[in-house]
Amino acid sequence: MRIEVDRLESGGETYAHTYGPDELSLNDEHVHLLPGAKVEGSAERKGSKVRLRGKIAARVEAPCDRCAQLLIVPIEVEFDAPYMPAEVLNEATEEEGIELEAPDLDLSFYPDDSIDIDELMREQVLLALPTRLLCREDCRGLCVVCGADLNTEPCGCGREEVDPRWAALAALKPKQQ
Numbered sequence: 001m002r003i004e005v006d007r008l009e010s011g012g013e014t015y016a017h018t019y020g021p022d023e024l025s026l027n028d029e030h031v032h033l034l035p036g037a038k039v040e041g042s043a044e045r046k047g048s049k050v051r052l053r054g055k056i057a058a059r060v061e062a063p064c065d066r067c068a069q070l071l072i073v074p075i076e077v078e079f080d081a082p083y084m085p086a087e088v089l090n091e092a093t094e095e096e097g098i099e100l101e102a103p104d105l106d107l108s109f110y111p112d113d114s115i116d117i118d119e120l121m122r123e124q125v126l127l128a129l130p131t132r133l134l135c136r137e138d139c140r141g142l143c144v145v146c147g148a149d150l151n152t153e154p155c156g157c158g159r160e161e162v163d164p165r166w167a168a169l170a171a172l173k174p175k176q177q
């Protein structure tokens with residue numbers, strides 16, 4: 001979905017969209033948006049500046065960090081995103097000396113007089129995803145030797161039982177020469 005900036009009423013408008021199956025890819029091979037994800041909010045325009053506010057309610061499918069079992073993660077985010085036209089950025093970089101007022105990391109730029117809500121959705125959902133995803137706190141992960149899921153079956157590799165967190169660290173350690 002896109003918002004056409006030149007058609008926005010200056011008083012503000014509301015928007016809402018529900019994503020269907022496979023409508024939006026998150027551009028991450030491991031994380032998928034499940035159908036029914038919703039974005040809604042308001043768009044306000046002042047000159048060429050646009051402020052998008054709203055909320056996202058979505059569910060994504062992503063693998064457990066340790067055992068790769070797929071999990072369904074609910075995501076609820078509220079956003080308040082200021083936008084400026086991309087030309088402003090181009091002009092500012094072309095003509096040295098012009099600086100954007102208060103460099104704002106949260107500021108986004110829109111090209112071609114329209115704001116891509118899908119892009120906003122992608123960013124917000126991936127940002128809201130927890131950095132650590134576990135199917136359960138004590139997930140035992142996969143055997144580093146044979147790949148068996150240690151939550152369901154003990155494998156015959158005969159290694160000592162170690163906390164999977166330490167196993168992961170051990171795997172990262174450079175081999176002693």
Ligand SMILES: [Zn+2]
Nearest residue numbers: 064067135139
């Ligand atoms: Zn797991």
Ligand SMILES: [Zn+2]
Nearest residue numbers: 143146155157
């Ligand atoms: Zn094993």
